[in-house]
Amino acid sequence: MHELGMLMNGVATLAANPMALLLSLVGVALGIVIGALPGLTATMGVAILLPFTFGMDPVSGLLMISGVFFGGVYGGSVTAILLKIPGTPAAAATAMDGFELTKKGMAGIALGTATLSSFLGGMASILVLIFLAPVLAGFALEFSASESFALAVFGLSIIASISGKSVVKGLIAGFLGLLIATVGLDPMGGFPRFTGGYTELFNVPFIPVMIGLFAAAEAFKSLEDPKVRLGMAAALGRIIPPWATYKALLGVVSRSSVLGIVIGIIPGAGSDIAAYVAYNEARRFSKTPENYGKGELGGVAACEAGANGCTGGALLTMLTLGIPGDAVTAVMLGALTLQGLQPGPLLFKEHADLVFTLFAGMIFCYVGMLVLGLGSLRFMGRILQMPKSVLTPVILALCVVGTYAINNSLFDIGIMLAAGVAGYFMQKWDFPASPVVLALIMGPMAEANFRRALSLSGGSYDFLYSRPITAILLTVAILTMLLPLVKRWRADRAAASGGGATGRAEPAK
C-alpha cells in the first residue's frame, strides 16, 4: 500500500520534529478550552491562532491549527454535558441527552463516552482522509444547490424525532425557528427582512439564540427553587464507561462516524448538521428510541462521533479539491496558502511528504485529544461540586461574555437574554428548544439553496425529482418526518382505547 508507506515516512518525519508534536498538543488543549467556552467556536479559535503560525514551519503551524479544530469540536461537549451550555452548535445536540445524564448523576460516564466517541469518530475520519481521499473527493462535486437543499430538508425532518413529549409542540418550535431564520438579508436579493432597521440583525443571531435557549434558560430555572439553590449541582461519578456498556455503543459510533465523514465531505455542511443527523439515525436504529432525550448514552455517542467524523470529511475536500467543507476549513485553506501550499489534486503529488506528515500529525492530535480529554475530565467535573448559588451566576456571566465575544456586540447579549426568557417559558410548557436551534442551522441553508437551484433550472421544479441524490434525500426526509408521526398517532390511539378501559387519565372535577 503506497499510502501506508508514505504514512510511515510521515510518522518518522514527525517524530524528528518534537516542536511540532508539542505545538499540536498545545493546539488541542487550546481547542478544548475554546470549544468549551460559550460563544467561542472552533472557527474563531483557528482564526485567532492563524497569525501566530506565520513564523512557524508548515508542519508545526498546520498541526497547531488542526489541533485547535479537533479540540474545538470536542470541547463543546464538556460544558454541554455538565452545564447545558453548548460551546459549539454541534454540542447543542449533545446537550439533549448529555445534560439529562448529568441530572441522573452520570455526568462522568457521559463525558467519558463523549471523549471516546469523539476520538473514534475523528480517527475514522482521518483514516478515510488518508486512504480514500481521491476516491471520495468526486462525491463532493456531485453536490450542487439542489442536493444541498435536499440535505437541509433531510436535516429539518429530524424535528419530528426530537420533539420530546409533543410532536405538535416540536413542530411549532421548528417552524418558529424557521421563521426566525428568515430574519436578515434575503439570500438572493440582499433585501433586509424583519430587521426593523437594525444592522445587527442582517445575519441571523444564531449563537446568541442558542446560548439563551439552552444555558440562560436553564440558569433562570435554577433561580426558581430556593431549596436547590444552595445544593451541589450534581455528582460526577465514574468517567470511563464499563466495556460492556461501551461495546453496545460501537455500532452507533461506527454508523455516526460514517455519517459524519459523508456530511463533512459535502461543501457547506458542518459538524452541527452531522451531530443532529447522527443523533436521529442512532434513535431510529435504537431498540429503545423512547429513551432518547431522557438521558441515553447512545445519543451522546452518536452526536460526538458524527461531529468529529465531520473533521476529516471537511479536510478531505479542502485538501484534494481546494473546496472548504465548512467555515473552519475555509480559514485553514488560508493557512495552507500562507504557508506556500496550494490545496488541490497537485498537493498530493508535489508535497506528498508534507501531506503525509500532516496526516500522521492529525492522528497524533486525536490521540492527544483522547489523553488530554480523559485526563482533564475529573478536574473539569469539579465544576459540579460547586454550590448552585455560585455555579448559576458563573454560567450567566459566561453566557453574557461569550455572547458578547461573537461580534463584540451588546445587542447580541440582548438577543441572548430574550432567547433565555423565551427558553425558560418554553421549558416550562414543554416546547422543546432543540428544533429551534436545528431550524436556525438548516433554515437559511434550505432557502438559499432552493432558490439557487430554482434559478439554475430556469424556474422549473424538475430538480426536486430529476437528480438522484436530491430525490433520495427528499424521500428519506419525508419518511423521517412521517414515520414518528404515524407511530405516535398509532400509540395515541392504542393509549386512548387502553386508557379508556383502565381510566388512567382522570378528568378534573
Next chain:
Amino acid sequence: MSNAPVQGGGAGAPLSTKIANLVIAVILIAVAAAAIASTGDFPKTLLAADVGPARFPVIHASMLIVLSLILIANTLRMPTIVDDTPPVGVIGYVGVALGILATAVCLVAMAYVGYALATVVYMAALMWLMGQRSPLWNPVIAVAVTALIYVTFQSALGVPLPVGSLFE
C-alpha cells in the same frame, strides 16, 4: 411542569398547562400573522426564476398558524387533570424575574461602566439572590471569577471585552 402528549387528545393536562397552551398559540398566531402582513412590503424579485424574498417567510408563518390552531384544538379537546407536581410559587417566580432583571441591568451597565465593574456587581447580586449571603466571600468570588473570565478572553484569546463609554 408536567404535560401530557397533545396528539389525539387521549391524555389530559393540568388547567395551567391548558391555559398556557392557548395563550402561547394565540401569541404565535398573532406573530405569524404580523410576519405575513409585513411581507407585503417586500420588493418583487428581479429574477424571473426566483420565488422572491417573501415566499419562505409566508410558508413558515402559515405553517405556524396551522400548527397553533391544531394545538388550540387539541388543548380544548383534552381532559383536565389534577397537577401533581409542586407549584413554583410566587417566591420562585420573583427569583427568576429578579435574575432576568439583573441580567438586563448588567447589559445596560456594561455599555457605560464596562465589563469588569458590571460583571462583579452582577455576579455578587446573583449569588445574593441564590441565597449565598456571605459579605466576605460574595465579593471575593465575584472579583475572582470576573478576573478569570477577563484573563481567559481578553489576555489569553485576544477577544476584546467592553470598556464602557465612561472610561473610553
